[in-house]
Amino acid sequence: MRAFQVTSFDAPPEVVELPDPEPKPGEVLLDISACGLNFADLLMSTGRYQDTPEPPFTLGMEVCGTVAALGEGVTEPAIGTRVAVFGGQGGLAEKGCFPAALCRPVPDTMDDTSAAAFMVAYGTSHLVLTRRARLQEGETLLVLGAAGGVGLTAIEVGKALGARVIAVARGADKLEVAKAAGADHLIDSDTDDIKAAVKALGGADVVYDPVGGDAFKAALGACNREARVIVIGFASGDVPQIPANILLVKNITVIGFYWGGYLKFNAEALSDSLAELMEWHALGKLKPHVSHTLLLTDAAEALDLLRTRKSTGKVVVTP
Structure with a gap:
């Protein structure tokens, strides 16, 4: 072979x-x-x-x-x-x-x-948004790298959970893909000030970040009080250092998440998550x-x- x-x-x-x-x-x-x-x-x-x-x-x-x-x-x-x-x-x-x-x-x-x-993209978004970040209906979810493999699934899962979704991606073509996935608001990371744009939209309650680098820093500055920031990965190649004083002042929680790691300590959580996702797909909620x-x-x-x-x-x- x-x-x-x-x-x-x-x-x-x-x-x-x-x-x-x-x-x-x-x-x-x-x-x-x-x-x-x-x-x-x-x-x-x-x-x-x-x-x-x-x-x-x-x-x-x-x-x-x-x-x-x-x-x-x-x-x-x-x-x-x-x-x-x-x-x-x-x-x-x-x-x-x-x-x-x-x-x-x-x-x-x-x-x-x-x-x-x-499995990986939808499983990551579903398990972290439901189990770790506990995204609630009516909250604002900020998705960085929103046109990527996990980013698009975060938009779909976020919308299925009743959140308002702000999508950040590079360029008009990628933003159009994010819009088609259900994003409510679009921010172009090539031309827009992410921090200012998110704050103008009322700030973020949950940040979904597979990018890291400057985008992470901008998103952290646009967080509401008691926001949850999910660290998925570092596609930018830059692992950000987190200023703890910002976490303290705004009561922000930073959540690390590695989907594959659950195979070693809680495979049942993965199975339950994927079972629900398969049902959502059959119902036409996920594309x-x-x-x-x-x-x-x-x-x-x-x-x-x-x-x-x-x-x-x-x-x-x-x-």
């Missing part, structure tokens, strides 16, 4: 030929139909992600595929079942082995591409946005779309 592998952190990933894998006890073998890319894949390709394995390894954190074989002790999902799974790695390939316990059957209402683009679909042979180009911020929503690779 073909796989897109990191063979060394000093060289770019490449498509290689590998023997077909065989499932270990507790695993299933999938014929992979689609793999959703995440910013973490970029970090992992250079060894900068918190859960990066030692090379060689295959990139691709979340996939949709069909069960082709069962490892020892596995009775379900049955062979032939279409599933989605967050495996952490191994998705950018024609086949892959993943823990059976993490596989979720994909409903007929969801196509392969949407399923591969669904995954995939701006680019590329072949496995073009996986390097797919990663470059994330690196250069030329994509909106998700980028998906199909074998």
Whole structure:
């Protein structure tokens, strides 16, 4: 089979030929139909992600595929079942082995591409906004990087929870995508003063930040009292230092959130969250946005779309 592998952190990933894998006890073998890319894949390709394995390894954190074989002790999902799974790695390939316990059957209402683009982005936004930030109906949610993979899902989840959503993105085209996802107010980070614009709209009760850097600092300055600031990631490459005096004066809470970490200490929370999200999708409340679909042979180009911020929503690779 073909796989897109990191063979060394000093060289770019490449498509290689590998023997077909065989499932270990507790695993299933999938014929992979689609793999959703995440910013973490970029970090992992250079060894900068918190859960990066030692090379060689295959990139691709979340996939949709069909069960082709069962490892020892596995009775379900049955062979032939279409599933989605967050495996952490191994998705950018024609086949892959993943823990059976993490596989979720994909409903007929969801196509392969949407399923591969669904789990991490929607799971992140739903779990952090409901469990950690406890976003309430009528509150104002400020979403930075609003046209990105997690940003667009934060808009949709925020609206489903009854919030007013302010979207921050770069340029008119990306803001139009955020508007289509349901954002109530739009701020162009290329031309607008984020802090002043948010304050003019009444300030933010919850800030959703996958960007970091100057955008984080501006958003912190526009927070209302008792606001919650969610730290999702640092797409800007700048990890901000937080002035504790601002937190003190406004009673602000800063919340760190790593969705994949829940697999190690509370997988049930992930399962419950994804179950509700699947129901929302079936009801038409969620519409995954995939701006680019590329072949496995073009996986390097797919990663470059994330690196250069030329994509909106998700980028998906199909074998």
